[in-house]
Amino acid sequence: MPSEPITKIRSNAFTLREPNIDTDQIIPARFLTTTERGALADACFRDWRFDDDGQPNGHPLNARDPETARILIAGDNFGCGSSREHAPWALKDFGFDAVITSRAADIFKSNALKNGLVVCEVDEASHAALLDRAGEPVEVNVIDQTVTYGNNQASFKLEPFARTCLIEGVDPMGYILGQSAAIARFEKGRAA
Amino acid sequence: MSADPKTLFDKLWEAHEVVPETQAAPALLYIDLHLIHEVTSPQAFTELQTRGLPVRRPDLTFATLDHSTPTTPRAPGSKPIYANPAAQNQVERLEENCRRNGIRLAGWDSDDRGIVHVIGPELGLTQPGMTIVCGDSHTATHGAFGALAFGIGTTEVGHVLATQSLLQRKPKTMRVHVDGELRAGVGAKDLILAIIAELGAGGAAGHVIEYAGPGVEALSMEERMTVCNMSIEAGARAGIIAPDQTTFDWIEGRKYAPKGAAFEAARRRWSQLKTDPGATFDAEVRIDASAIAPMVTWGDSPDMAAPVDASAPQPGEGEAAEALAYMGFKPGEALLGEKIDAVFVGSCTNARLSDLREAAAVMAGRHVKVGVRMLVVPGSQAVKRAAEAEGLDAIFTTAGAEWREPGCSMCIAMNGDSGKPGELVVSTSNRNFAGRQGKGVRTVLASPATAAASAVAGAIADPRRILEASHAQ
Numbered sequence: 001m002p003s004e005p006i007t008k009i010r011s012n013a014f015t016l017r018e019p020n021i022d023t024d025q026i027i028p029a030r031f032l033t034t035t036e037r038g039a040l041a042d043a044c045f046r047d048w049r050f051d052d053d054g055q056p057n058g059h060p061l062n063a064r065d066p067e068t069a070r071i072l073i074a075g076d077n078f079g080c081g082s083s084r085e086h087a088p089w090a091l092k093d094f095g096f097d098a099v100i101t102s103r104a105a106d107i108f109k110s111n112a113l114k115n116g117l118v119v120c121e122v123d124e125a126s127h128a129a130l131l132d133r134a135g136e137p138v139e140v141n142v143i144d145q146t147v148t149y150g151n152n153q154a155s156f157k158l159e160p161f162a163r164t165c166l167i168e169g170v171d172p173m174g175y176i177l178g179q180s181a182a183i184a185r186f187e188k189g190r191a192a
Numbered sequence: 193m194s195a196d197p198k199t200l201f202d203k204l205w206e207a208h209e210v211v212p213e214t215q216a217a218p219a220l221l222y223i224d225l226h227l228i229h230e231v232t233s234p235q236a237f238t239e240l241q242t243r244g245l246p247v248r249r250p251d252l253t254f255a256t257l258d259h260s261t262p263t264t265p266r267a268p269g270s271k272p273i274y275a276n277p278a279a280q281n282q283v284e285r286l287e288e289n290c291r292r293n294g295i296r297l298a299g300w301d302s303d304d305r306g307i308v309h310v311i312g313p314e315l316g317l318t319q320p321g322m323t324i325v326c327g328d329s330h331t332a333t334h335g336a337f338g339a340l341a342f343g344i345g346t347t348e349v350g351h352v353l354a355t356q357s358l359l360q361r362k363p364k365t366m367r368v369h370v371d372g373e374l375r376a377g378v379g380a381k382d383l384i385l386a387i388i389a390e391l392g393a394g395g396a397a398g399h400v401i402e403y404a405g406p407g408v409e410a411l412s413m414e415e416r417m418t419v420c421n422m423s424i425e426a427g428a429r430a431g432i433i434a435p436d437q438t439t440f441d442w443i444e445g446r447k448y449a450p451k452g453a454a455f456e457a458a459r460r461r462w463s464q465l466k467t468d469p470g471a472t473f474d475a476e477v478r479i480d481a482s483a484i485a486p487m488v489t490w491g492d493s494p495d496m497a498a499p500v501d502a503s504a505p506q507p508g509e510g511e512a513a514e515a516l517a518y519m520g521f522k523p524g525e526a527l528l529g530e531k532i533d534a535v536f537v538g539s540c541t542n543a544r545l546s547d548l549r550e551a552a553a554v555m556a557g558r559h560v561k562v563g564v565r566m567l568v569v570p571g572s573q574a575v576k577r578a579a580e581a582e583g584l585d586a587i588f589t590t591a592g593a594e595w596r597e598p599g600c601s602m603c604i605a606m607n608g609d610s611g612k613p614g615e616l617v618v619s620t621s622n623r624n625f626a627g628r629q630g631k632g633v634r635t636v637l638a639s640p641a642t643a644a645a646s647a648v649a650g651a652i653a654d655p656r657r658i659l660e661a662s663h664a665q
Contacts, residue, residue: 001243019511020393020493024625029606033260033278035234035285047627052613077394080427081625083329084232085345103394106363106429107329111345159361161217172347173243176355179211179220183248183357186210186222 005169006116009097009140011070013133013149014060021074022081023108027090029082037089044094066095071138073130074101079108088112098140100147100156102127113162114172120147126154142166197468200434201365201400204340204465208323210357218359224322225252225339226352227308228295230286231259231606232327236350237289245354250294252356254317257283257299258307262608263569263596272300275608304447306572306598309333309540313417314574316446320435320462325352330540330622331430332423336416337443338435338465340400343424363429364474366399367467370407372482377656379550380415381542381620381639383407384422385487387479389497397427399475402467407481408433413442414546421541422622425494434466486655488527488618489637491515492626500642500654501528518626519634520616527652530636533615535566535593535647536629537640539603542620543571547640548579551620552587554644554658559591561650566593567609569601593647605630618646 031043051057072091078101079087088111091099098118109119118140122130130138130149139148142163147154164170198206205221213219226249233255240247247253260279262272274280290297298304304311309330312318320338325331327349334341344358352358368387374380401423403416411419416433423431440459443449450458485499492515498505506523507513516523521530537543537551548570560566568588570576576598579585585595601609603621605628611617613632620643624635638646641655648658 018514022493022623022625024623024628028627028631029604032231032606033276033282035238035282037235047631052632077397077427080393081329081424081623083327083343083345085235085327085347103397105394105427106397107343107345111347114345114347159218160215161359164216172359173239173351173354175217176220176351176357176359177245179357180355182210182220183222183355187356 002169002171002174003116006118006166007142009071009118011097011138012068012135013071013073013130013138014064014069015073015131015134017075017131019075020077020080023079023084023087024081026079026087027084032084032086034086038093040086040090041093041095044090069135070095070097071140072096072099073133074099076102076127078104079112080105083107083111085111085115088115088117092117100127100130100138100140113158113166116166118142118166120156122147122154122156126152197471199365199467199471199473200338200402200432200465201340202471204321204323204432205362207321208340213362218361220357221323221360223252223325223352223356223358225254225312225317225324226356227312227324227326227331228253228255228286228349229258229308229326229328230282232346233289233349234282234285235346236353239350240354247293247295247353249356253295253353254312255286255290255295255297256305256308256311257286258598259600259604260607261599263599263601264608265595266597275606279607303573306574307540307543307600309417309421310543310571310575313337313413314446314572316443316449319443319449319458320439320465325358329424330421332428333417333421333540335420335423335430335432336413337439338432338462340430340432342430364399366396366401366428366475366477367473368401368403369405369476369478370403370481371405371478372407372480373410374407374481374484377641377659378484378486379639379641380411380418382484382487383481384419385489385494385497385637386484388422388426388495389487390477390479391426391495393425393493393495394427396423399428400430400432401426401428402473403431403433404467407479409436412546413438414544417544418541422494425622435462486639486642488642488652489624489635490519490521490527492518492624494622494624494637497637498527500638500652503527528654530616530652532564532618532636532646532651534564534611534617535560535643536569536602536617536619536621537643538567538569538571538601539621540571540600541622542640543569543575545575545578547620548575548584551640551644552584553662554641554648554655555591555593556587558648560593560647564647564650566647567596567602568593569596570598572598602629604628618643618652
């Protein structure tokens with residue numbers, strides 16, 4: 001289904017500096033038994049946010065304002081590990097609209113962009129500077145592929161089709177279904 | 193040398209391009225085999241239903257139950273007891289989705305059921321030259337057969353169900369050339385842990401790795417699967433190994449493999465699936481297999497691995513220091529002798545018959561240390577039957593280990609099998625992420641031999657010492 005176009009995200013930065021934050025941290029496997037979508041906010045970073053007795057702890061994620069801190073600045077190699085799409089679903093449900101990092105894992109990036117979670121991979125110097133800007137305003141421009149913070153600007157590069165899908169609300173399933181004739185030809189060619 | 197030398201990956205890619213990629217759009221890639229399981233498929237089926245779309249090729253789709261399923265021993269005909277109602281609901285949803293869409297399911301009553309990456313090859317579904325996808329990052333396992341196999345997300349599972357195709361940008365290529373042969377007591381798991389330690393957890397991001405060289409050619413199919421399985425732990429999109437006689441011999445006669453003249457024709461076709469001399473890769477890495485010792489991880493990322501007889505590193509601060517602190521290991525302290533609470537032999541990495549034999553060879557005539565719990569979870573019903581036929585189950589149970597039903601078990605800990613907070617687990621699985629095996633559980637990745645030796649010692653142990661003692665007797 002076509003989605004709402006996403007062209008610009010303005011919000012405050014929320015930072016998680018740790019490198020190699022894997023998708024088991026973003027959403028522990030015991031929450032993967034769901035057959036639905038849209039209810040994973042509680043599961044997001046669950047074991048970082050709650051103690052063994054089930055009480056919320058002092059992690060900054062629990063003090064974050066989901067209305068104003070919607071841009072996550074995260075350490076290198078973010079989203080590594082499992083291919084679970086529940087990871088970007090959980091981040092979206094928790095109230096993040098963009099992740100800025102120096103490098104995101106391939107499958108995570110692909111999954112995130114299909115769910116309107118913009119993943120911006122910026123150069124290391126900008127990344128380091130952004131990690132020091134918790135709480136400060138950041139703007140992600142999907143059209144120009146820039147991240148603006150203070151008087152600085154960093155650029156990132158989205159896969160062109162994923163970018164088009166974001167800014168025009170294109171539905172990838174609809175796009176592939178539009179190639180049905182080519183798929184049928186391919187199948188016929190192999191059977192011959 | 194051919195005019196336009198190609199890598200094995202290039203050949204696999206080009207043979208499946210429905211529409212080549214352009215600047216504006218990725219390639220549309222045809223998928224030959226779509227493996228599905230209960231965890232990453234329900235929302236995809238819902239998407240098709242909402243849009244009123246049928247499954248395009250149920251005949252190229254195959255389902256199994258593995259992630260959410262309990263592995264507790266079960267009397268024939270009795271119902272499985274799930275960890276929770278949600279797990280049961282998820283399994284029943286897949287059963288229903290398969291029924292409604294005419295998809296083959298290796299379900300509870302099937303002799304074929306098992307971990308998706310164990311049964312695909314075992315049933316002969318996995319064949320050289322194929323494109324294979326599954327909503328699971330360890331799908332690269334099937335690359336051991338010279339197939340282009342990779343993990344996808346649930347939205348993409350929906351795309352493949354509806355169109356048998358996938359939008360993909362062509363990845364880069366990396367060749368990991370392995371010289372030399374593995375020494376006694378050192379296995380494929382040690383080799384891949386050493387490779388990941390060399391590359392780093394994100395070192396192969398954006399690349400498809402081809403494992404090549406004499407050290408790879410010498411491996412059995414089971415060992416090749418263990419190597420390709422963990423490609424994702426270096427960030428790779430996929431891992432592949434060119435098929436050879438070892439591959440063809442392994443496939444011949446399997447349930448869904450071509451038979452008779454069709455097999456001969458396929459074998460001739462499959463023989464072409466190799467990298468041409470002179471083809472170039474975006475990156476090249478060389479590893480000497482003969483220099484590798486049994487490996488264990490000391491941190492909470494799979495690239496934090498070291499020889500079992502090495503000491504924990506002495507990092508000043510930062511990631512490595514935090515990882516050591518999580519593991520409860522002291523900088524510079526020997527890893528050998530660290531007391532453990534549990535051992536897990538299983539997972540899509542190391543739950544095949546050869547893995548169970550490797551663990552059993554260490555366990556035979558010995559006992560699991562008092563106070564240590566050991567779970568042995570075969571990768572499939574077929575592995576379980578074969579292991580029982582040669583008495584491996586008796587070796588494990590006599591030694592005090594638990595012999596379970598097939599499933600993902602403690603690798604993912606969403607099915608009732610998990611460690612307790614603070615426990616140190618030596619595990620033959622693929623990820624040592626914090627909490628992967630249960631909240632607060634500390635995981636040491638190792639080979640089946642190292643896991644078994646550690647179970648006996650009640651501490652991280654070097655399997656070579658036990659194996660040498662066995663030979664001396």
